[in-house]
Amino acid sequence: MAGRNGLFVPGPTNVPDRVLRAMVVPMEDHRSPRFPALTRDCLEGLKAVFKTSTATPFLFPSSGTGCWEAALSNCLSPGDMVLVARFGQFSHLWVDMCHRLGFEVQVLECEWGEGAPLERYEAALAADTAHRIKAVLVTHNETATGVTSDVAGVRRAMDATGHPALLFVDAVSSLASIDFRMDDWKVDVCVSGSQKGLMMPAGLGVTCVSEKALEARRRTARQPVCYFDYIDMQNQNRNGYFPYTPPLPLLYGLRESLAMLAEEGLENVFRRHAYLAGGVRAAVQQGWGLEVCAKQPQWYSDTVSAVVVPAGTDAARVIDRAFRRYNLSLGAGLSKVAGKVFRIGHLGDCNELMLMQAIGGAEMAMIDCGLPIEPGSGVAAAQRHWRAHEAEASGTTGGM
């Protein structure tokens, strides 16, 4: 097929050429005296991204899923109770993992499209006077529905009830794209991966662990853990090494992507994501007259939008048409929303021109599938949004 694929699944995201280039490295001795500088650049750079000065970032050779498991296995004991809200496929999968690893799971079932239910979290915590709940799990950005939750609100709920549980946050599709604050929100474990806002291929589980969580690992946790052991990792990282052979190209790539984030400035990165997301939502709502899956503006995600197709249309057909006819990769609806939505990822190394591909291509595919969409309508709405918000576009301008 001629020309580039337009990649707008919410992950892996587009890897900048600069990062791609940085990964073209010969192998080297990962136990040499020269190696620790690389490790440290990565781990120090991550602290800024996690907004922490007190917690410890770790890089596991794994997907983000591995870091979910790491959080549970390092900090808990068999049969421990966890409290978690389910409102999309990824929060669902984390719930599922909790079950499979043998924990007792108190699930707050929500409609898909809603975010973390702060009152219900608080109610559950308040009811748990025996403090049987050992960990509170919350998905910062539910990638399946395009919903961003209020993690600070969950923390407030915990504080309000004086509950001592650990706070675990899935920030896989929010980290480095939507404001996340490890220290301010007193998050105990933040779980993420390399292939979203960090603009890298998958392969690095990226996580950050509070002192409190590490203390739990050392003192109370009795879940079996070895490959994902924080302590092994910490002991080796301390000197700049890893407990096993790390994936060198990914470390070099991460160093470069962290440098890019620092150069743009993390707050500018967040602002850019909000600005670009605004254009996508304008296309969906004002241009096409459709809705996003997120049920309220407070939950609109700045990294992924799940577009609800009209009843009677199979969103999978739109996705298939977009891919085969226009070389456009949209995200599929998963599980409960399969066939009902297609998703546009607008995170990582992204700008207006790139999103015009997603919008313009989705437009054509929808029309081809018989949807009553006006050609160019989404693009026009996005253009209007971006033109009207130039001041927020700092990250995408500056050709000179």
Added chain:
Amino acid sequence: MAGRNGLFVPGPTNVPDRVLRAMVVPMEDHRSPRFPALTRDCLEGLKAVFKTSTATPFLFPSSGTGCWEAALSNCLSPGDMVLVARFGQFSHLWVDMCHRLGFEVQVLECEWGEGAPLERYEAALAADTAHRIKAVLVTHNETATGVTSDVAGVRRAMDATGHPALLFVDAVSSLASIDFRMDDWKVDVCVSGSQKGLMMPAGLGVTCVSEKALEARRRTARQPVCYFDYIDMQNQNRNGYFPYTPPLPLLYGLRESLAMLAEEGLENVFRRHAYLAGGVRAAVQQGWGLEVCAKQPQWYSDTVSAVVVPAGTDAARVIDRAFRRYNLSLGAGLSKVAGKVFRIGHLGDCNELMLMQAIGGAEMAMIDCGLPIEPGSGVAAAQRHWRAHEAEASGTTGGM
């Protein structure tokens, strides 16, 4: 700046990842017994692209400009007369080179936006009963104005007058994108470069030389020539080598781009270019209500469109805005049409989604500069064109 640059200058064009990857090679001995296989793959592959079984392709470490000089210096003698039409910056520069190298130049001056004036070529040839004209020069695709000329028509004019001059064709921005026929049209030297339809970085002068032209080099030409000597090149190429160290990564890249062209099929490549160009022209004419620089449909180029901005607008401002605000690289108007046009290259590794960037981005930049353009209008027109011409889109579809 976040996100990819949208590159739509008519050259260098976007290098496919597959070609980029093929160029990541360690150096090697260019005189080894293994090397000739690479040379031969490149030269044989080029024969198909030039549509020749009788002429000899050459690769010079140079830009396409070098191949202009090679044609003149190999086949002519000091003071020889050449006949050439001037209708844009690149035909102008070739004329200029003829003067500077000491030839007598009979120039057919045309309006910029017109193509090769067949009748005037024929008249000039008919008038030259003494056959003082040794070479007829024609620019197949004038990159500055987006004009494609009828090379076959020039050949017919030569045949009609029984004129024995050599026929030199500049196919820099047409080769491998618009039908070109070395043998059918009895072209004596075709001049091109790597950075357009061949989807490569600049750095390889790509040319093809008829037996008649080689005979002129051997027997009659007395212009000094050394670096660009066809005979040195032919003598070494015959065994798979080069007279001097060749740029290895570019040869590896060319082999890959030739493989891609062969896989898509040259006729499909041409069809795709026409299909994509149709969408761009629909945007310009139907969407924006503007005109292209090419004065008649017969001259519309399928590789580059020069968009004429309304009088009173400086096209350079549009280009500057597009670059700085939207990270979009459009081609500038050159010389006579500076400020009057901006150019959109739609050649090489290109598809609908990519062109939606050019169209949508130019749209925003023009509106920002005060032009009365309706948001989304160009995109909508292009979408309509592409949706209506699916059958011609073979090259861009086939995700499976």
Added chain:
Amino acid sequence: MAGRNGLFVPGPTNVPDRVLRAMVVPMEDHRSPRFPALTRDCLEGLKAVFKTSTATPFLFPSSGTGCWEAALSNCLSPGDMVLVARFGQFSHLWVDMCHRLGFEVQVLECEWGEGAPLERYEAALAADTAHRIKAVLVTHNETATGVTSDVAGVRRAMDATGHPALLFVDAVSSLASIDFRMDDWKVDVCVSGSQKGLMMPAGLGVTCVSEKALEARRRTARQPVCYFDYIDMQNQNRNGYFPYTPPLPLLYGLRESLAMLAEEGLENVFRRHAYLAGGVRAAVQQGWGLEVCAKQPQWYSDTVSAVVVPAGTDAARVIDRAFRRYNLSLGAGLSKVAGKVFRIGHLGDCNELMLMQAIGGAEMAMIDCGLPIEPGSGVAAAQRHWRAHEAEASGTTGGM
């Protein structure tokens, strides 16, 4: 530092340029209809490397260590007994993992430098009439000491005693370099990684699982497992997908390295490793008058040689000198043999010239550290070996 680093740690090994190049890929949708072809190429190619037609290969985003854990966690239940020999750092670490994951471990302690003690394995199995041992663990190639064990012999011991335990083999530093036979030896889980004989960066855990082991996973195993769950992986792989985002560049690289192995021919690859290892051992023993750590020729490893320095010399000084002065990376002695040996990896993408760097550089470093080594002596011995065994060198010759 000018010039290339000479990399002879036993892993990561040198990645061929061809594989490095194959990894320079843009991201793509790992759930597209095009993706499964890649997954299948990798998994089918691995079957040949594992020499299996009945077992199922898996690729986990992890290091090889992760696959150790996968084997234990998928197939066993808390408190199960495993039988394992310890004769080097890596067999030690596997033992350690067994303890930490809560298994009962029967350890056959051996001297470092010895291989798997077949009689003791057999005796232990014979004694276990109650069949409390659920898994027999053996390290095919102990990377720390350069010892290759007789896995077929362990299988014979199991068969001789009619013991039904599962057979787990660590082939991290032998797979694709030393003959390994999943089916012939009835191995139940073979554990390996991408960064050794597969000539890739680390980052892919490469494992292969018998039907019997999968049956154990489905029916009897009760150890918690989620990230490394064979069943999740099998269910997704069946259709060409992964349960979570896979590391795309590594998959593309693996496909290429598998193609290279197939082109050379697996038996030729083994022969080449033996041939090259012979040269290294000639250098050590005949050239330098030193010994390798492996105590008997039957255990000599064809992928890594641990060179024992004379008593009173600190091998770490030699390694440090080699690195800082000559840009040569040798493997360190680990744990019990720290300071006593340095290691030369001679596996993966390797040839005579490359090993001449390791030998010649180690020679200089040893002399610099005061060892009574004759300059050039090791190189000369290796040269003699390689010149005398040309017939076995097929993999390294054939410039044409």
Added chain:
Amino acid sequence: MAGRNGLFVPGPTNVPDRVLRAMVVPMEDHRSPRFPALTRDCLEGLKAVFKTSTATPFLFPSSGTGCWEAALSNCLSPGDMVLVARFGQFSHLWVDMCHRLGFEVQVLECEWGEGAPLERYEAALAADTAHRIKAVLVTHNETATGVTSDVAGVRRAMDATGHPALLFVDAVSSLASIDFRMDDWKVDVCVSGSQKGLMMPAGLGVTCVSEKALEARRRTARQPVCYFDYIDMQNQNRNGYFPYTPPLPLLYGLRESLAMLAEEGLENVFRRHAYLAGGVRAAVQQGWGLEVCAKQPQWYSDTVSAVVVPAGTDAARVIDRAFRRYNLSLGAGLSKVAGKVFRIGHLGDCNELMLMQAIGGAEMAMIDCGLPIEPGSGVAAAQRHWRAHEAEASGTTGGM
């Protein structure tokens, strides 16, 4: 073939991974406001390499041969006389070019293996009282014979005779490896290429032109010139652009290689080349008992050594054996010394370990061809040299 090729032809030289990586770039608009920074980095960096503050460096898309032609065509007029010494294949080819371009050539014929004959240059200049000689040509480092000439001595001869001719120097295989001084030696045109000491692929002609030479171009020169016109180039370079599309990857690579040279320090680079060359010559002379082609130590080249094989041996057989059996690429003897020498390039990104491949591999190939060489003898001699000259090795050490 398994493992890396050992590349020791004197060019192209080994491209450092860092430079290879820098060349993996998407295309961009070479007329954008961002582009000039790249041009300037390259041209400013070259000034340091040429040791000039007054002359103007140029980069032509061409091989070094193109820059020979540029020098002659820009500065001279048809029929002008040039004075040049011929003592190897490359000085021969330059002489040949002078003839073919129509100049009158006064050739100082020397034995191959000798350097520039200072007295004869001076005598010829003194005899030319009419100042018919317009340019004096000298090859700084004759790549075919491994001979470095005394350019400063040629300048002294010119000054001693008060001769106003221009001084053209071929520094193709010396620039950035052996001390060259544009300003101190009052060189008028220095000709070089990217694929030697600059550690790049071929494809960039690298040249530097004095004000006096530019003046000649502007005022007196009447040789036809267009593609290689200094003035066109200077006019565009002044603003950071090129007269035609430049080969972008090569410019990015050059910027990186210039940065590497600056980091190591040019004098350290020269010292490293001398140090490494000393080891190679020790191998040839002390180890193998052979001689280099350069007839006197004053002419020994620090970038390439031509090893004279014993009479009765065909050096081409050694080269062929080295390539096919050991994957080692040695340079061939050219023209007069064909079959008599093989050449080892030791320039660019090189260190001891790499040269041990060349020496150890050549050793094996020579023995295989029946030469009475002691295994390991060359390696041992080189080791002794390098160990004894640690202080000069700064460029190759410093792992930390």
